[in-house]
Amino acid sequence: MKKIAIFASGSGSNAENIIRYFKGSGSVEVSLILTNNPSAGVIERGKRLDVPVVVFSRNNFSQSDAVVRLLQNNGTDWVILAGFLWLVPENLIRAFPGRIINIHPALLPEYGGKGMWGHHVHEAVVRNGESRSGITIHYVNEHYDEGEIIFQAQCEVLPTDTADAVAQKVHELEYRHFPEVIETEILKS
Template sequence: MNLAFLASHGGSAARFLVGACRDRRLDAVPVALISNNSGSAALRWAREAGLQTAHLSTATHPDAEALDRAILDFLREAGADTVVLSGYMRELGPRVLGAYAGRLLNVHPSLLPRHGGRGMYGDRVHAAVLASGEAKTGASVHLVTAGIDGGPVLAQSRVDVRPGDTVETLRSRVQATEGELLLRALQGMAVGAT
């Protein structure tokens, strides 16, 4: 499995998974990272980690079709066969979605389908969970398809919502489960591919 990542900010999931590859917990080779943010910490980290990197965004490709094509070309040139979204804040185009169908994963900080969809990302999700009064939340790894957070869920972690929780405390506990959750989902894909 040759892994590529798309990240907009810190890329914590990418960092975790690259570490898992290097520790041999995941039988995969991390090959590339694309960011739509030229100043992202993920892009700087990936360069230092020896991954192929690219800044591809509406700043580099104002036309959505050209951007979709550029992302796909870069992923193919890097040899990626599996792609993980690591806090990537843009919708992907039909070329990338088609080429990597069934091999394109995202982690979302809720128990999908709850608190997913357009506008539901980051702290907005945790605030919605707290406002709903739910007793449980967690994270979901799902396949990326057209639309937002609508692809099939592969794995979920569960986290208790505690009395007195804030967005920050809830975010911290949910994020602490995301790396291992992605790792398990990718290990399952690797086993299924053999």
């Protein structure tokens, strides 16, 4: 049984979708949720779904090995970023080489990097008159959104679409593809 830990900073809808996908799986288990946001919705989702949740500080994340030790003590095999907004520090990348996966709400390399998350991405896509958007699932390295791309899926952006409409289309792609791509990557390792 492979154990995954999910990092999330916000509402946790992707985290919940992943947890439900692997519930009862004989091969993958979501064993822990970590968040940097003490008021994140993912905390309540974790409690409701019986997955332990840990809130950590920036210091514990990037200035010490506290988070890495927590993951190792938990027996974590893979780290999944599902709406997590901080840059992953090198010590965590070294502890889980090739075993940290992120999802980004755009077709990288476009609309990636620091400050390009959530609604900021969708607003930029609409503002620039793009005809398509989508998701990118990628491995994590020491730079925002620059790790090796595993999978992309796209959706059409209509001239009449608002940022909210694009967000809805992108969320549908996330919910449909993210758990399956995680499972494929874990099982082939």
